[in-house]
Amino acid sequence: DGGITQSPKYLFRKEGQNVTLSCEQNLNHDAMYWYRQDPGQGLRLIYYSQIVNDFQKGDIAEGYSVSREKKESFPLTVTSAQKNPTAFYLCASSRTVVGGEQFFGPGTRLTVL
Amino acid sequence: AQSVAQPEDQVNVAEGNPLTVKCTYSVSGNPYLFWYVQYPNRGLQFLLKYITGDNLVKGSYGFEAEFNKSQTSFHLKKPSALVSDSALYFCAVSPRVGSARQLTFGSGTQLTVLP
Secondary structure, three states: OOOEEEEOOEEEEOOOOOEEEEEEEOOOOOEEEEEEEOOOOOEEEEEEEEEOOEEEEOOOOOOEEEOOOEOOEOOEEEOOOOOOOOEEEEEEEEOOOOOOOOEEOOOEEEEEO | OOEEEOOOOEEEEEOOOOEEEOOEEEOOOOEEEEEEEEOOOOOEEEEEEEOOOOOEEEOHHHOEEEEEOOOOEEEEEEOOOOHHHOEEEEEEEEEOOOOOOOOEEOOOEEEEEEO
């Protein structure tokens, strides 16, 4: 059953703690993405990766970090430097960055207390 | 930089009536254009895309979209709405050339189909 998985679905953390969100895909896609979704603001790109061991900052990368050690995996770390981390986080993948439709995971809702 | 505008935060339509969700874009050159749908607390699902060719693009679940280059629009349409179409719809654009070719999403339009 091909697709993208994100875990956990819900995550609660105390202010000042780093937290890592998991994203795995078995679609053999080269490109992977992380988005943040806030009410009324649509999706904003945090980071994206076109190939293994390479990634680029998106529009709102400050306070976040990523790694791409394997084609299948693109974890996102929300650091204590992120001023307002409570949000819905979506991971996506596509065959290519240019022109290819993106397939989305189910999302992780992060709440910082 | 590219941008997408979805001018209506909310669209209400009666079941069985035609629906339109509006999208306009700004991008250098010819765009790639996409529509996605999101159900509550879920990820986005791809509906359709415009790459080239016929300006009327047909997609999943009976949806279609019309690319209008002169008006820089890509409105989503369906001839007969279903209650199950109620969801959040996103338009997205990507330029074909340049260094920033990742997708830019609109802010979304909440579609409610009334029984």
